[in-house]
Amino acid sequence: MTTLPTELETQLQSLEQSAQAAIAEAATLDELEQLRVGYLGKKGQLSKVLGGMGRLPAAERPHIGALANTTKTALQTALEEKKATLQTAAIAAQLADEALDVTMPGVFVSQGRIHPINSIIDQIVDIFVGLGYTVAQGPEVETDYYNFEALNFLPDHPARDMQDTLYLTDGQLMRTHTSNVQIRYMKAHEPPMRVVAVGRCYRRDTVDATHAAVFHQIEFFAVDKNLTFSDLKGTIKVFLEALFGEIPVRFRPSFFPFTEPSAEVDVQWQGQWLEILGCGMIDPNVLQAVGYDPEVYSGFAAGLGVERLAMVQNKIDDIRRLYSSDLRFLRQF
The missing domain is CATH 3.30.930.10 (Bira Bifunctional Protein; Domain 2)
Known part of the structure; x- marks a missing residue:
């Protein structure tokens, strides 16, 4: 029996591990979007791994296909969770930057009058x-x-x-x-x-x-x-x-x-x-x-x-x- 299924399984496992690590380290929403395109886009790494399925016997393709879907779902979930975390952090940072110190004296602006x-x-x-x-x-x-x-x-x-x-x-x-x-x-x-x-x-x-x-x-x-x-x-x-x-x-x-x-x-x-x-x-x-x-x-x-x-x-x-x-x-x- 060919060893291709084992190679594809190993590649999928390695891809998921590296992707999860990169997603966890992403610091901005722009970086996260680049990771999504790089791993799950049409020309991403997952698509390249699945390109080798054509060399598999027909009976072994469903197993690899299911494993690929599991990997894709796991990465999508990780991306969404990280996106929510980064968005929350961005809002918190904006609120901190724009916070109004109510203890500071206000700036007086005189009220105008109609001539x-x-x-x-x-x-x-x-x-x-x-x-x-x-x-x-x-x-x-x-x-x-x-x-x-x-x-x-x-x-x-x-x-x-x-x-x-x-x-x-x-x-x-x-x-x-x-x-x-x-x-x-x-x-x-x-x-x-x-x-x-x-x-x-x-x-x-x-x-x-x-x-x-x-x-x-x-x-x-x-x-x-x-x-x-x-x-x-x-x-x-x-x-x-x-x-x-x-x-x-x-x-x-x-x-x-x-x-x-x-x-x-x-x-x-x-x-x-x-x-x-x-x-x-x-x-x-x-x-x-x-x-x-x-x-x-x-x-x-x-x-x-x-x-x-x-x-x-x-x-x-x-x-x-x-x-x-x-x-x-x-x-x-």
């Missing part, structure tokens, strides 16, 4: 959303058409001088109001509509206690059938009462190229009247510019100076304090 400008913007938007208005935005870098022409500012009209701004080399400009959003929104939507727009604006203003060259503005406008100045006045009254409570308010006749009739709205501040917004009925020329029939639709619009409203609400005496980043000032809010 007065952002705070009042949120309040105003919430009021108008509650009135059924949609929030819209537009670009700060604008074309002459959307900032002036479509709003009925004729090229040589003196009203343009009142909104002198920063002009760019490509002919565009930094918008002087959020009314550009009004034009863009109306061109893209059909009435009825009620919209509130928020954003930063730029004008060549002399900086003083109530003026800044860069400021924030909120514009709200509505277009529908049969809207009147009474609807505008009522909306402004409801808005100001929601924001300030009972406060003296007055409407003064004024002029804006894009509204007719127009008015300025003032409130009491520091014992005097402070202009906080301009308003009026949307000029028919503006409605025609966006493709609306002024014989069918009417609308109103108003622009609010956010900084001035923040000054009234928080009793701030100088608009420049809002931009100073002085913590002694900001910590009051």
